[in-house]
Amino acid sequence: MTTDSPYSCIAPASDATLERAASLLRTGELVAFPTETVYGLGADASNPAAVAKIFAAKGRPADHPVIVHVAAVEDFAFWARDLPAAAQKLIARFCPGPLTLILPRAAHVSDAVTGGQNSVGIRMPSHPVARRLLQAFAAQGGRGVAAPSANCFGHVSPTTAQHVADDLHDRVALIVDGGSCEHGIESTIIALTNETPLLLRPGSLSLAALEATLGIPLQRLDRERADAAPRASGTLASHYAPRTPAELVSANALDAVCLRYHHEGKRAAVLLRTVSSPEHAAHTFVAPIDVHGYARLLYAALRALDAHGDDVLLIEDVPTTVEWMAVRDRLLRATH
């Protein structure tokens, strides 16, 4: 289902729209488009002036690298200097899909894309609209579309065309509407710039499946390694944040915490999963109990609760199991 919106920059993903989107990209304009993870804010990755517009639109610092989105697996070798065996295995198994690989950059890749680093992030999305757009762009001579998530810097990622418009409607030429994103959280990012593959950002792909394909364990990003690792703005502690101050609260403490805020004269919006609505919640959103359903709706829920302008946003804590790692990572950042 696509968006019925007052914004004229939103257009349903027809063939004509995708041709127009590809032309706009080729002429250096910004186009937002759906992927299976979240919506991206795209620019021609071969055009540094176009890529610079992404940073201006988002209000993002210029030294943050952006991911290059490609139409075909062969394109990884265009943007990367070489493809280590680990990359070839991951590409064969998971691309197209919600996976970004950080690889040594090819010489022609601009600093606008890499943030001045020696590496480049590359991803081949599986969303049919993203694929059609990338193919139309390639047919017009384009090689890749640089795209971060299509939100203002530091804000929650968009999972609908309307979310993109809410943040960026006056700063994009076109928003291609492909409905709601299937995964709802950003891609898994793996850096292959050192001996050992390093998980920079968990996503919806299972770690067990990734490690089985690699044949070795993934290194996790921890504090000690954070300095040596390539910069990833998604790894900043305060990323993916709603505007309302947010807190993670265990299920059995939710009632008491709501009551406390009520006594203080404060209004609490609450994101629930397993427990029933606290008596003193000002607004609630009940998220799906399963991890995939939860991830798919998480950002929409945060945006909807945020819009009430309450004093605090309480989020029922989720399991600490590995299955929930990517969701919990986003919740910890949202509540930092």
Ligand code: TXA
């Ligand atoms: O699912 C996704 O990955 C979405 C969709 C649109 O593809 N994109 C996305 O982009 O989440 P962004 O820019 O919001 O987050 C990408 C992360 C950033 O933290 C960026 O710093 C990191 O990837 N990144 C990109 N290139 C990198 C590089 N060469 N080295 C290290 N990190 C990199």
Ligand code: MG
């Ligand atoms: Mg982002």
